[in-house]
Amino acid sequence: MKIIVPIKRVVDPSIRISVKADGSGVDTSNLKMSINPFDEVAVEEALRLREVGTASEIVVVSIGPAKAEETLRHALAMGPDRALHIETDEMPEPLGIAKLLRAVIADEAPDLVILGKQAIDDDSNQTGQMLAALLGWGQATFASKLGIEGGNAVVTREVDGGLQTIRVGLPAIVTTDLRLNTPRYASLPNIMKARKKPLDKRPLAAFGLDTRPRLTVLKTEAPVTRTAGVKLASVTELVERLGRAGII
Amino acid sequence: MTVLLLAEHDTAAIADATLRALAAARQIGSEVHVLVAGSGAGAVADAAARLDGVARVLLADSENYDQMLAEPVAALLASLADGYDAIVAASTAVGKSVMPRVAALLDVMQVSDVVAVDGPKTFKRPIYAGNAIQTVTSSDATIVATIRTAGFQAAGEGGSAVVEAVSGPEPAALSEFVENFTVTSDRPELTSARVVVSGGRALGSAEAFERLLTPLADALGAAIGASRAAVDAGYAPNTCQVGQTGKIVAPDLYIAAGISGAIQHLAGMKDAKVIVAINSDADAPIFQLADFGLVADIFTALPELTAALEARAR
Ligand SMILES: Cc1cc2nc3c(=O)[nH]c(=O)nc-3n(C[C@H](O)[C@H](O)[C@H](O)COP(=O)(O)OP(=O)(O)OC[C@H]3O[C@@H](n4cnc5c(N)ncnc54)[C@H](O)[C@@H]3O)c2cc1C
Numbered sequence: 309m310k311i312i313v314p315i316k317r318v319v320d321p322s323i324r325i326s327v328k329a330d331g332s333g334v335d336t337s338n339l340k341m342s343i344n345p346f347d348e349v350a351v352e353e354a355l356r357l358r359e360v361g362t363a364s365e366i367v368v369v370s371i372g373p374a375k376a377e378e379t380l381r382h383a384l385a386m387g388p389d390r391a392l393h394i395e396t397d398e399m400p401e402p403l404g405i406a407k408l409l410r411a412v413i414a415d416e417a418p419d420l421v422i423l424g425k426q427a428i429d430d431d432s433n434q435t436g437q438m439l440a441a442l443l444g445w446g447q448a449t450f451a452s453k454l455g456i457e458g459g460n461a462v463v464t465r466e467v468d469g470g471l472q473t474i475r476v477g478l479p480a481i482v483t484t485d486l487r488l489n490t491p492r493y494a495s496l497p498n499i500m501k502a503r504k505k506p507l508d509k510r511p512l513a514a515f516g517l518d519t520r521p522r523l524t525v526l527k528t529e530a531p532v533t534r535t536a537g538v539k540l541a542s543v544t545e546l547v548e549r550l551g552r553a554g555i556i
Numbered sequence: 557m558t559v560l561l562l563a564e565h566d567t568a569a570i571a572d573a574t575l576r577a578l579a580a581a582r583q584i585g586s587e588v589h590v591l592v593a594g595s596g597a598g599a600v601a602d603a604a605a606r607l608d609g610v611a612r613v614l615l616a617d618s619e620n621y622d623q624m625l626a627e628p629v630a631a632l633l634a635s636l637a638d639g640y641d642a643i644v645a646a647s648t649a650v651g652k653s654v655m656p657r658v659a660a661l662l663d664v665m666q667v668s669d670v671v672a673v674d675g676p677k678t679f680k681r682p683i684y685a686g687n688a689i690q691t692v693t694s695s696d697a698t699i700v701a702t703i704r705t706a707g708f709q710a711a712g713e714g715g716s717a718v719v720e721a722v723s724g725p726e727p728a729a730l731s732e733f734v735e736n737f738t739v740t741s742d743r744p745e746l747t748s749a750r751v752v753v754s755g756g757r758a759l760g761s762a763e764a765f766e767r768l769l770t771p772l773a774d775a776l777g778a779a780i781g782a783s784r785a786a787v788d789a790g791y792a793p794n795t796c797q798v799g800q801t802g803k804i805v806a807p808d809l810y811i812a813a814g815i816s817g818a819i820q821h822l823a824g825m826k827d828a829k830v831i832v833a834i835n836s837d838a839d840a841p842i843f844q845l846a847d848f849g850l851v852a853d854i855f856t857a858l859p860e861l862t863a864a865l866e867a868r869a870r
C-alpha cells in the first residue's frame with residue numbers, strides 16, 4: 309500500500325504572531341517555521357502503518373516556497389521514502405492545493421492520503437475534504453484512531469458529542485486530530501540519511517492548473533485584546549467580586 | 557440573496573449551533589431556507605419552519621443522512637445548490653466535514669469560521685488561533701461558509717414557513733457508519749453554556765478532575781471544559797476540549813483552574829465576558845487576560861470556592 313502525506317510549512321506553534329500595523333497581513337519574517345503539527349501526526353501514522361507491514365511506500369508532498377524543502381527534509385528524517393516539492397511563492401488557497409494534490413494523486417495512485425485536519429496558520433480545515441470531493445473518494449476527518457482492515461480504513465473520529473467510528477473504502481482520505489499519535493523525533497543519523505533521500509521538485513506552473521485565489525483579503529487586524537484584571541487575595545474576595553459584578 | 561442553511565439535529569430538536577448559525581445566515585441574505593436531512597426528522601422540520609426568519613424548510617427524509625456522513629450530505633447540498641447564493645452551516649464537526657466537500661463539488665472556496673458578516677460576500681474570520689482577524693471577500697458565484705457560532709445569538713420562534721420534501725442523488729457507498737460513542741451529560745452544552753468551569757493538567761488525574769470540578773460546576777450550573785493537556789492525559793473526554801482544535805466558547809463566566817493559558821487554549825475562550833484564573837504560578841500567561849486572578853493551589857481553592865458558592869445559595 310502506498311500512502312501520500314501532504315505537509316505544510318507554518319509558523320511554529322509556540323510563536324505568538326503579530327499583525328502588521330498597516331493591516332496588510334501577519335508579519336512572518338524571521339519567525340521560527342515548522343511542519344504543521346497535524347501534518348507531523350499524519351507522517352507518524354503513515355510510518356506506523358509501514359512498521360506493521362500495511363504500507364510499503366510513503367511519499368511526502370509540500371506546496372510552498374523554496375524553504376518548504378527544509379520541512380520536507382524534516383519529514384523525511386522521520387522515515388518516509390521520498391518527497392515531492394511543488395514550488396511556488398504564491399501560496400494557493402485550500403481549493404487550489406486540493407487541485408494540485410489531485411494531480412499528484414493521478415500520477416502516484418496511492419491507496420491512502422493522510423492529511424492534517426487543519427493548518428495552524430490559516431486554520432481553514434478544508435483541504436482533505438476538498439481533495440476527497442474532487443477525487444470522488446470517501447473521507448474520514450478528525451481521526452484519533454486508524455486501522456486498515458481488508459480494503460477499508462476503520463477510523464474513529466473526534467466529533468462534538470464524543471467519538472464516531474466509520475469504515476471508509478480505500479482509496480480514501482483521512483485527516484488527523486492530534487490525539488491520533490505522538491510523533492517521533494528524528495535521530496541524528498536519520499537526519500543525515502534524509503539529506504540523501506529523493507526529493508523531486510516541480511514548479512507549480514508545470515501543473516497547468518488555475519490556482520488563483522477566490523478570496524481577497526481586504527485587511528488583517530489584531531483581535532480585541534484583553535488586559536490583565538486584578539489578582540485577588542482569597543476565595544472569599546473572588547466570590548464577593550463575582551457577586552458584585554452580577555455574574556453569580 | 558437566498559441562503560441555504562444545513563440544520564443539525566438529533567431527530568427531536570434542532571441543535572443550538574444551528575439556531576446561532578441562522579442568525580448569521582439572516583445577515584448574509586434576506587431569504588433563508590433550512591435543510592433538514594435524516595429519517596424521522598419531520599418534527600424537526602416543523603420546528604425549523606417555526607423559527608424566526610426561515611422562509612422555507614427542505615426536508616430530505618432518508619436513512620442516507622442519519623449519521624450525517626459527509627459524502628451523502630455533501631452530494632445532497634450540491635444537488636440543491638442551484639438557486640442559492642450562499643450555503644452555510646455551523647462550524648461543528650459535521651459542518652466542518654461536509655461543507656468543504658460541498659465547496660469543492662461546486663468549485664468554490666469555502667470561508668471557514670465566519671465570526672462576522674460584513675456584507676453578502678464579505679466576512680471576518682480568525683486565523684493563527686484567533687491572533688489575527690482577516691476580512692475576506694469572495695469572487696465565487698456561490699458562497700460556501702461555516703459559521704463560528706459563539707458570537708451569534710440563537711434565533712427564536714416566530715416564523716411559519718412551508719416544509720417541502722426534497723431528495724438527493726443515490727449516494728455512492730464510500731463510507732459506512734460503524735458506531736457512536738456519545739458522552740452524555742445533563743449539564744449545559746459546553747458551546748452554549750452561560751458558565752464554563754475548565755480544568756487543566758494540574759488536576760493530575762481523572763478522579764481529581766471529577767472530584768474538584770463537578771461540585772463546582774453543579775454549584776454554578778456550569779458546563780465542564782478542559783485543556784488539551786487534561787484531555788490527552790485522560791482526565792476528561794475529548795468533548796470537553798476548549799481551544800484552537802477543540803470547542804470555541806464565549807460564556808458570561810469562564811473559570812480556568814490549573815490551566816497555564818497557552819495560545820491554543822486562549823483561542824477557544826478569550827471571548828468570554830469574565831475570565832477567572834486559578835493557578836499556583838503567579839506568572840502563568842492565563843493571568844494576562846484574566847479579569848480576576850487567584851494565585852492559589854487548586855486543591856484547596858476549588859473546594860473552598862464550591863463551599864462558598866453553596867453557602868451563598870442557601
Ligand atoms: C497544534 C496545537 C493545537 C492545540 N490545541 C489546543 C486546544 O485546542 N486546547 C488546549 O487547551 N490546548 C491546545 N494545545 C496545547 C497547548 O499548547 C498547551 O499544551 C495546553 O493548553 C496546556 O494545557 P494546560 O494549561 O492544562 O497544561 P500546562 O501548560 O502544563 O499548565 C498547567 C498549569 O497548572 C498550574 N498548576 C500546577 N499545579 C497547580 C496547582 N496545584 N494549583 C494551581 N495551579 C497549578 C501550572 O502553574 C500551570 O500553569 C494545542 C497545541 C498545539 C501544538
